[in-house]
Amino acid sequence: AQSVTxxxxxxxxxxxxxxxxxxxxxxxxxxxxxxxxxxPNKGLQLLLKYTSAATLVKGIxxxxxxxxxxxxxxxxxxxxxxxxxxxEYFCVVTFNYGQNFVFGPGTRLSVLP
Amino acid sequence: xxxxxxxxxNKVTEKGKDVELRCDPISGHTAxxxxxxxxxxxxxxxxxxxxxxxxxxxxxxxxxxxxxRTGESVSTLTIQRTQQEDSAVYLCASSRGTVSYEQYFGPGTRLTVT
Numbered sequence: 001a002q003s004v005t006x007x008x009x010x011x012x013x014x015x016x017x018x019x020x021x022x023x024x025x026x027x028x029x030x031x032x033x034x035x036x037x038x039x040p041n042k043g044l045q046l047l048l049k050y051t052s053a054a055t056l057v058k059g060i061x062x063x064x065x066x067x068x069x070x071x072x073x074x075x076x077x078x079x080x081x082x083x084x085x086x087x088e089y090f091c092v093v094t095f096n097y098g099q100n101f102v103f104g105p106g107t108r109l110s111v112l113p
Numbered sequence: 114x115x116x117x118x119x120x121x122x123n124k125v126t127e128k129g130k131d132v133e134l135r136c137d138p139i140s141g142h143t144a145x146x147x148x149x150x151x152x153x154x155x156x157x158x159x160x161x162x163x164x165x166x167x168x169x170x171x172x173x174x175x176x177x178x179x180x181x182r183t184g185e186s187v188s189t190l191t192i193q194r195t196q197q198e199d200s201a202v203y204l205c206a207s208s209r210g211t212v213s214y215e216q217y218f219g220p221g222t223r224l225t226v227t
Contacts, residue, residue, distance in 0.1 A: 106154075
């Protein structure tokens with residue numbers, strides 16, 4: 001069975017410092033992996049996705065993630081946090097031709113001034 | 114055109130009543146998904162439609178839940194004999210296809226069962 005683990009339920013960083021949101025997955029097949037962001041009272045938005053092309057994926061708003069098959073990880077990073085990055089972030093894995101997207105429990109990112 | 118729309122945006126209902134939630138996907142999107150998000154939690158997959166294929170209902174929590182989709186257009190999620198534990202935000206998403214295609218999410222319907 002496939003599953004997604006987001007190791008931190010809450011991450012707090014200061015503005016201008018790096019962001020690291022961790023994601024590990026379990027899948028018997030080669031997965032497609034996504035990061036979505038959910039701002040308060042707004043809909044879910046795709047940040048970036050990995051679909052067996054380059055292992056380092058760049059997304060919107062300066063975020064990027066690296067697929068590491070040996071570690072079954074897809075951690076999300078950003079060099080310098082901005083106040084507007086405060087939101088809930090979900091790591092998502094899918095296989096089986098997209099019939100079942102499995103969402104991680106989410107990590108709430110707080111950015112302190 | 115417009116994004117995914119859902120109606121109503123908010124629904125308050127009494128325990129035991131039936132409710133129907135509607136989703137209008139982006140035109141041309143063949144895949145449609147329903148999710149449930151309880152307060153402070155992640156998304157829980159409910160059901161998936163892809164074109165004219167049989168839907169994947171593996172995520173529906175009980176037989177009180179059902180969903181239909183007419184062709185590649187509107188979908189309705191019906192919850193019969195609502196219970197308080199059904200209170201959640203119900204999210205709909207559509208995509209152009211499967212595997213690597215991005216899902217576009219609607220704003221959700223907040224359901225409160227009193």
